[in-house]
Amino acid sequence: MSKTIAINAGSSSLKWQLYEMPEETVIAKGLIERIGLPESVSTVSFAGDKQVVTKAIHNHTEAVSILMNDLKALKIIEHFSEITGTGHRVVAGGELFNSSVLITDEVAKQIEELSDLAPLHNPANVSGIHAFRALLPNATHVAVFDTAFHSTMPPVAFRYPVPNAYYDQYAVRKYGAHGTSHMYVAQKAADYLGKPLDDLKLITAHIGNGGSLTAIAGGKSIDTSMGFTPLAGIMMGTRTGELDASIIPYIMAKTGITDVSEVIDIFNKKSGLAGISELSSDMRDIIKSRDAGDEKAALAFDMFVDRIQKYIGQYLAVLNGADAIVFTAGIGENSFEVRKAIIDGLSWFGLDIDDSKNVVGADGIISTPNAKVKVLVIPTDEELVITRDVEKFK
């Protein structure tokens, strides 16, 4: 018996779970959310109790300190040395990492150097790695990459139509993200549908603060909406998703911004739901304001839904039809409003939501029995996938 902790740093959150392994028993888990927003919330569940603390948490380094402090203060563990394994979600592995690896000084450096491919994420992932390697010098530390699952994409999907030299010399290509989540919910969907994953065509929609859709055939990622970095694809909490690259020099010329990284920073951090609503990046806030009559929040909601519908349309084409669409992550798991708005607009494709199943706490199939393409809600478990990978190195 030994304890392993999985650390999942997202753009707005830090999720962790401490497991007794190999039993996969969850000893305690935590969710630090709304990082960087007013009223961040830290929730720890342990021994049947739930502690919820609301306070400003400015960045992921602060979130990691809170987590470490809680482990001892809440008596979840007596000594840090009880933790013999740590698994770290790393968003970008580039072409260097196609599977999980043991973290050495060299690997930690490489992950840091890959930050250009995930500027909101890899630096946060690295801060968790450094903190835990310093705290637990004798534990097994493993990096689990979001991009690994997408390494099966064919060139027709992962190449950009730019001159070949950019790929050949600089590896400019689509890498995707959220791979552990897409993989996990695809496997679960096969269980729900009662068919082998090998025989299924699925569209998985991981919709959180960051979000991506993946076309999965026979359990393999064949296309995904995130790109060279997690800026691409659907509209997100603070990110633009897809847009015409010509906008960049145009905005620079019009506004007088001279540093291109400033524009990219605006596209990463001040756009998406936050940019259109001028209110919040958080879908709960958007829905509340829309319902209260706020027009900008309503437009933000509608644009968000529109972009997801378009990717579903694309992937129905890429897969030449699909057996099911799976919703997961913060918004996909929790917002029946978002799910309904998306599916109601796709009835021509044989999608039909069952309102009595599309409710708070939905889990499993939420489409009607006659729907040609099934719709499912499956809570993701990136932490479990990460922890299982740590065990392979122990």
Ligand SMILES: Nc1ncnc2c1ncn2[C@@H]1O[C@H](COP(=O)(O)OP(=O)(O)O)[C@@H](O)[C@H]1O
């Ligand atoms: N009950 C809910 N209704 C609507 N949206 C929700 C609900 N709970 C969480 N969300 C949304 O989920 C998003 C965060 O998703 P999450 O997967 O945790 O993000 P991250 O990308 O940081 O991992 C936020 O936009 C939040 O508003």
Ligand SMILES: CC(=O)OP(=O)(O)O
């Ligand atoms: C890659 C990415 O956007 O991750 P998250 O949704 O956790 O921010």
Ligand SMILES: [Mg+2]
């Ligand atoms: Mg996430």
